Amino acid sequence: MGRIPCCEKESVKKGQWTPEEDHKLSSYISQHGTRNWRLIPKNAGLQRCGKSCRLRWTNYLRPDLKHGQFSDAEEQIIVRLHSVLGNRWSVIAAQLPGRTDNDVKNHWNTKLRKKLSGMGIDPVTHKPYSHLMAEIANTLAPPQVANLAEATLGCLKDEMLHLLTKKHIDIQFQSPAPAPPMANNNNNNNMCSKHEENDDDDTIEKIKIGLSRAIIQEPETMNKPWDSNGASSRGFHYVFGHEGEGGSPWSQSMCTAGEQQGKLGVDENGDECSGEKDARNNNMFSGGEECELWDLPSNDLINPLV
DNA sequence: AAGATTCCCAACCGCATTCCA
């Protein structure tokens, strides 16, 4: 019953591949193809598991792979697709010729996630942290808000610390005077310059103050760029005022899909709603028109999201 | 200059689904 094991675990080599192993695998596959991974290591004279050979081939040896740095265009595609699809790396990678899911995943984890955090954007929801705070607070009665601040502080402390210490978000107002709309808060460049030697406790105090301000703020004063009924029905022209990043295509458009996430990301039960399910089950880019979902022309997309 | 820390990415692990004897 069933198949025979793919390899004998005891005699299998692990760890880094040598150039000799790469050569054996490449030359075997170029002659015989990749039909049966269980037989490939044996026939190619490799002391490797078939699974390991498959991974080595698909992530490194395949001749059609790109090995260089990701371009700005590739990064934007990743971020936009991630904002809708989440960590579906294989689907995202399918839109980037020569990139593997492992490449995309690594690049996201090492670069893009930090980049978004540094811009004040939550890399999970692709919304600004300040808006997330206010959005959650708006759904709660006043007695719950204080608890929210504490809970949020715990959940987002690391990201907030990074944001506050690296990217100069101004949360220093301590007066109860009404704050300017946060979506238009451009005066971020002078915050940390005087306080570069703050310790963590000091920073946490600032976070608390900032959270309180975000929570107290009147919902009507908030610009909600992801709100489809708002003035900006498409795009997410949220200005963060980061040093050195204001003019890049990144800061202008990275959140474009955020509003769409609001439309199709999560339903009232916290479950993924139809939009994402559609993305998984249908070709969302059919029709040849510009793709509203990510502001990506449909013909820019390489593979349908099946 | 050297040790410590952080970053990066190739490779592994484990789970879910598909395939097949």
Place this chain on the structure above:
DNA sequence: TTGGAATGCGGTTGGGAATCT
């Protein structure tokens, strides 16, 4: 039809390289 292997995928880790102190 069934149970176990193959495959696909996302999460995690190990170790070398780069950077910091």
